[in-house]
Amino acid sequence: MKLRAPEKMKTVLTGFLALLMSLVGLNAMAVLTIEITEGGDSGIPIAVVPFEFEGGQKPEQGLRSVIAADLHRSGRFELLPTGDFLSRPGHPDQVRFKDWRLIKAEALAVGQISQSGDDRYDVTFHLFDVFKEKQLAGYRWSVQGSQMREVAHQISDHIYQAMTGVPGAFDTRIAYVTMENSSGNERTYRLMVADSDGHSAQEILRTNFPILSPAWSPSGNQLAYVSFASRTSGAMIWLQDIQTGTRSKLL
Incomplete structure (x- = not known):
C-alpha cells in the first residue's frame, strides 16, 4: 500500500497540529471520572493444547505461551489450565470432543x-468448536x-476472528x-517500536x-x-523510515 502524497498528508497533519497546540495552551484540564459498577461477562472457555513436536531440535520460542498470553490479554477468553x-x-x-466437554x-x-x-519448521494449527464437533x-x-x-500472533488472530467475528490485531506493531x-535537568526521549505484546522493542x-503523537503510515514502514x-524552534512534524532511520520534515 502506498503512502498518500505529501501534500495531502500535510493538510491532515496541519489540522492535527493546530488542534494539538490549542490543547497544549489550555490552562485547565477537564477531569474524567469512570465509575465501574459491575464486571463484564466471563470470557469464552478455550483449551490451547501445547503444540506437538516432531524433530531433533525444538525452536527456542514455543507457541502456546504466546497464544495464551495474547488471548488472555484480549479479555475475551478464559484460558483453561493445561493441568485439567x-x-x-x-x-x-x-x-x-468428550474430553473437552x-x-x-x-x-x-x-x-x-x-x-x-x-532451523526450518512446518507449523500446523486447527481450531474446533467443541460442542458442534466442527473445525472452525x-x-x-x-x-x-x-x-x-x-x-x-497470527494463530491468535485466527482464533480471535473465528470466535468473535472481529479481526484480531495481535500480529501488529505498536x-x-x-x-x-x-544528568542535570536534561531529559532523554526515545521513539520505540515493538510487537503488540511489547516484545522485540526497537529504538527508532x-x-x-x-x-x-507517533502515527503509522498506511504501509507500516514509516512513522510521523x-x-x-x-530549543528555540517550534513544533515540527517529521516522517521517519523505520528501516533506514532517515527522516524528513513535513511541516
Missing part, C-alpha cells in the same frame, strides 16, 4: 511443529525458528515514546526534545510524529 486436560492431541484425528471447553486449539531442515479454522506455515512469535531523566529515535529541532 484429559488428553493432548496434536492432530485433528486425535481429538476426542467434560472440562467445559467451548473451543479447542491444537497443532504440531515439525522440523523440516536446519486450519492453517499451515513453513518458517524459520526466529519467526515463531510471529506465527503465534509505536510509543519513553522518557527518562538524565533518541533526542533531548519531546516526541508527541511531532517534535522539535532545537
Whole structure:
C-alpha cells in the first residue's frame, strides 16, 4: 500500500497540529471520572493444547505461551489450565470432543511443529468448536525458528476472528515514546517500536526534545510524529523510515 502524497498528508497533519497546540495552551484540564459498577461477562472457555513436536531440535520460542498470553490479554477468553486436560492431541484425528466437554471447553486449539531442515519448521494449527464437533479454522506455515512469535500472533488472530467475528490485531506493531531523566535537568526521549505484546522493542529515535503523537503510515514502514529541532524552534512534524532511520520534515 502506498503512502498518500505529501501534500495531502500535510493538510491532515496541519489540522492535527493546530488542534494539538490549542490543547497544549489550555490552562485547565477537564477531569474524567469512570465509575465501574459491575464486571463484564466471563470470557469464552478455550483449551490451547501445547503444540506437538516432531524433530531433533525444538525452536527456542514455543507457541502456546504466546497464544495464551495474547488471548488472555484480549479479555475475551478464559484460558483453561493445561493441568485439567484429559488428553493432548496434536492432530485433528486425535481429538476426542468428550474430553473437552467434560472440562467445559467451548473451543479447542491444537497443532504440531515439525522440523523440516536446519532451523526450518512446518507449523500446523486447527481450531474446533467443541460442542458442534466442527473445525472452525486450519492453517499451515513453513518458517524459520526466529519467526515463531510471529506465527503465534497470527494463530491468535485466527482464533480471535473465528470466535468473535472481529479481526484480531495481535500480529501488529505498536509505536510509543519513553522518557527518562538524565544528568542535570536534561531529559532523554526515545521513539520505540515493538510487537503488540511489547516484545522485540526497537529504538527508532533518541533526542533531548519531546516526541508527541507517533502515527503509522498506511504501509507500516514509516512513522510521523511531532517534535522539535532545537530549543528555540517550534513544533515540527517529521516522517521517519523505520528501516533506514532517515527522516524528513513535513511541516
